[in-house]
Amino acid sequence: xxxxxxxxxxAISGNVLEYYDFTVYAVFxxxxxxxxxxxxxxxxxxxSSLSVFAVGFIMRPIxxxxxxxxxxxxxxxxxxxxxxxxxxxxxxxxxxxxxxxxIGYGAPIxxxxxxxxxxxxxxxxxxxxxxxxxxxxxxxxxxFTAGIVHASNIAGTLLASFVGIILEQLFPELEFAWRFAFxxxxxxxxxxxxxxxxxxxxxxxEMLAEKKRTLKMPFMHVIRxxxxxxxxxxxxxxxxxxxxxxxxxxxxxxxxxxxGFDKTTALIYLSYSSVIMxxxxxxxxxxxxxIGRFKMIIIASITIVIAATPAFMLLASLEIWKQIVALTTxxxxxxxxxxxxxxFIISLxxxxxxxxxxxxxxxxxxxxxxxxxxxxxxWLVEVTHLYHAxxxxxxxxxVLFLAMAYSMKKTIIRLIDTNLKPK
Numbered sequence: 001x002x003x004x005x006x007x008x009x010x011a012i013s014g015n016v017l018e019y020y021d022f023t024v025y026a027v028f029x030x031x032x033x034x035x036x037x038x039x040x041x042x043x044x045x046x047x048s049s050l051s052v053f054a055v056g057f058i059m060r061p062i063x064x065x066x067x068x069x070x071x072x073x074x075x076x077x078x079x080x081x082x083x084x085x086x087x088x089x090x091x092x093x094x095x096x097x098x099x100x101x102x103i104g105y106g107a108p109i110x111x112x113x114x115x116x117x118x119x120x121x122x123x124x125x126x127x128x129x130x131x132x133x134x135x136x137x138x139x140x141x142x143x144f145t146a147g148i149v150h151a152s153n154i155a156g157t158l159l160a161s162f163v164g165i166i167l168e169q170l171f172p173e174l175e176f177a178w179r180f181a182f183x184x185x186x187x188x189x190x191x192x193x194x195x196x197x198x199x200x201x202x203x204x205x206e207m208l209a210e211k212k213r214t215l216k217m218p219f220m221h222v223i224r225x226x227x228x229x230x231x232x233x234x235x236x237x238x239x240x241x242x243x244x245x246x247x248x249x250x251x252x253x254x255x256x257x258x259x260g261f262d263k264t265t266a267l268i269y270l271s272y273s274s275v276i277m278x279x280x281x282x283x284x285x286x287x288x289x290x291i292g293r294f295k296m297i298i299i300a301s302i303t304i305v306i307a308a309t310p311a312f313m314l315l316a317s318l319e320i321w322k323q324i325v326a327l328t329t330x331x332x333x334x335x336x337x338x339x340x341x342x343x344f345i346i347s348l349x350x351x352x353x354x355x356x357x358x359x360x361x362x363x364x365x366x367x368x369x370x371x372x373x374x375x376x377x378x379w380l381v382e383v384t385h386l387y388h389a390x391x392x393x394x395x396x397x398x399v400l401f402l403a404m405a406y407s408m409k410k411t412i413i414r415l416i417d418t419n420l421k422p423k
Contacts, residue, residue, distance in 0.1 A: 006199060008133060008137075010195040010198065011129045011199075013191070013195055014080065014084050014129065015152040015156070016153075016159065017188050017191070017192040018084060018121070018156065019152070019153045019154075019157060020185055020188070021087045021088065021118065022122045022156070023156060023248055024091070024164075025094075026157075026248055026249035026374070027157075027160045027252065027267065027270070030256065030257065030263075032052075033045035033048055035107075035175070036100050036111050037049065047375060048108075050249070050253075050375040052115055055115050055116060055119070056115035056116065056118050057119055057366060057370065059123070060120075060123045060364070061123075061367055062123075063119060063122070063123025064359035064360035064361070064364070065219050065359075066120070067083060067124035067355070068218055068356030068357070068359040070082065071131075071359070072354070072355045076128065076135065076205055076355065077196070077201045080124060080129065080196055082124065084121075084189065084196050085189075088185075088186055088189025090118045091118070091186045092185070092186025092189075094111065094114045094115075095183040097110045123359055124359065127342050127345065127358045129149050130146045130342040131354055131355055133149060135203065135204040136202050136203065141286075142285075143286060143293070144285045144289055145343075146285050146339075146342035146343035147281045147283070147339040147340070150281045150285075150338050150339055151278045154244075158271060158274040160181065161271040164263075164267045165264055167180060168267065208352060219360065221356075222356050226349060229349055229415055231361075231404065231408075232405060232408055233345040233362050234365040235400055237369075238365035238369030238370065239337065242397040243333060244334045244370065245366075246334075246373045247330060249373070249374035250390065251327070252267060252269070254387075255269050258387070272324075272331075273327045276327070276331035277338070280331065280334075282339065283336075284296065284337075284339025284340045288339075292416075293340060293416055294412055294416065297405070301337060301405075305398050309388060309391045311329040312330070312387070312388035312389075312390055313391075315387065315388070316388065345362055347415065347419050349415075350419055351419075376390075377389070377393060380393065
């Protein structure tokens with residue numbers, strides 16, 4: 001295997017496995033709610049479980065600072081290795097935590113602690129893996145490449161969905177079957193850790209280290225010098241993740257708990273929408289290589305504002321073909337905005353501050369709007385009795401980003417033209 005292919009596969013495989021570890025919780029959120037919270041209303045158990053899922057996002061901005069410091073000071077490779085190891089250990093641990101019936105409130109407390117650590121570790125992934133690959137590939141088809149990296153995030157969710165379907169078919173009556181998925185994630189994480197150990201540091205970081213251009217305090221530097229880029233990155237992180245995490249976490253719950261479908265069908269719908277979104281992301285990145293990052297991200301955002309409400313209205317239709325149209329539309333919308341997001345935000349920062357700027361700002365947006373999207377969506381449906389209520393949330397985050405993007409258009413275009421040029 002040549003060096004370039006080894007670098008690509010190590011970053012992508014690790015990304016898939018880490019996002020499997022982080023989102024497998026969403027696939028089994030109903031079973032986790034029953035295992036870790038007192039019996040009572042199923043809605044309350046589900047909201048409690050989704051709230052713990054959202055808790056994992058609290059640590060993502062903090063993790064962005066920590067892993068950004070490591071990556072911009074000591075190397076991208078070191079940051080990705082530590083991230084992989086931490087995620088693997090916590091995922092395996094979640095599969096072994098006793099339930100509420102065994103240790104009472106100690107169970108949800110331990111669960112929250114593990115989710116907080118997971119949120120910390122996942123901050124080093126995603127856009128971090130895209131930076132790692134792009135700095136090795138010297139920006140060859142950067143939009144398309146970054147789109148593939150983001151698609152590998154969804155591949156992790158898709159893998160979690162497949163595991164959920166298999167376990168539901170093999171052990172439909174086994175209450176603790178979900179634990180197998182977490183233990184499997186821990187085992188697979190060891191494989192990703194091994195691949196990460198075998199790759200070299202990026203040439204761009206090695207050049208910075210050789211010329212002693214690495215920053216002593218990357219976070220403080222990026223706040224002083226690049227706060228406009230941080231602000232727009234945070235807004236895009238919120239806009240893209242609000243829709244992506246509705247697809248990742250809410251679709252399954254909506255069809256099973258709200259509409260009363262069986263678990264397998266709900267997971268199949270989740271898998272289908274994940275596949276569509278995953279395929280759309282590289283296409284979005286490819287288009288951005290030709291028409292420009294700014295134009296592509298604006299088109300995607302405007303389309304979301306226009307199409308979100310009718311798509312979510314079709315989601316609750318009793319006719320299968322309408323459900324498929326809705327899932328396809330929503331997944332494509334998520335894929336088009338998220339597929340360009342990584343290359344867009346990476347283009348806003350110079351190499352010295354790139355990892356810190358991207359990791360903190362994007363994860364802050366994800367924490368504020370993405371991690372809460374599932375629980376807010378479920379709550380909106382419960383209080384409004386409108387199945388399409390989640391569309392309002394997605395539209396608000398998109399409008400917020402559009403307003404910020406147009407107010408800072410000149411600055412954004414200048415930064416994109418300056419950064420991420422072939423060296």
